[in-house]
Amino acid sequence: MDVKFQSTVLFVRDVPASRQFYEGLLGMQVVADFGLNVGYTGGLAIWEAEYANQLIYNRPASAGKLGCDNVEVYFEAADLDEVAAQLAEAQVPTAHPIQAQPWGQRVLRVYDPDGYLIEIGEPLDVVVVRFRKEGLSPEAIAETMYMPLEAVQGILQDASA
Template sequence: MKYKGTLIVAKDCNRALKFYSDMFGFQLLQDNDGNMELTNNLYLQESGYWEQFTKRSIISNSNQSELYFEEPDIEQFVERLETLYPEIEYVNYLMTHSWGQKVVRFYDPDGNLIEVGTPV
């Protein structure tokens, strides 16, 4: 068995692609009509397909898992996030943990939880 990556569900894959491109530099590798493969092993699937295949409803903002990224210049990242996506919903604004790592947590436009922290 081989781990291939992470699939996240999006209401609109093109909107999600723009967000992940703007904020993390992901690029489109393949578009299969609502099923996209991006660089860094991230996959997007439109919610209509996901619900049809699984026979389940999407639970946005579920907090059960998160995408984790590291960024040395986290202040600049947060500034870009606030400029490009001022409507973004935060779980926690930029904070510093007791061990010195700075982190910010927020939901992408589809309610997928993201954490960005400085390298540990």
């Protein structure tokens, strides 16, 4: 099983305020800006709590303190089905089985022994290549995945090399 750690995602109530803290005060560099989700060099990301809670749990964020059911640790695995089977065999409790996210990436979410939410998703380059094999144009892939067209074209070029 080839699973590697990718990112820690912190759910936040106010993305602009969090960006000011992480970028303005701590000097973190943005590597991916999807509006409600911002990724930084080094593996930290922030995600707007209301959107994240609706997407993952199909419920609004609790009005209480953050840090309970709103922090997830993110990993990637190219063979998500193999990982899911191994986790099921080990009887790891799941938040949900493999499902496609709105941008097409397949993910599953499980709980670690302490109840922390762990997400394991396909690498985005795997999703781009899968969409291309399914017949989507680079432009359609970029639109579906909310990615810059240049990034999609670069992934496809690397995959064909």
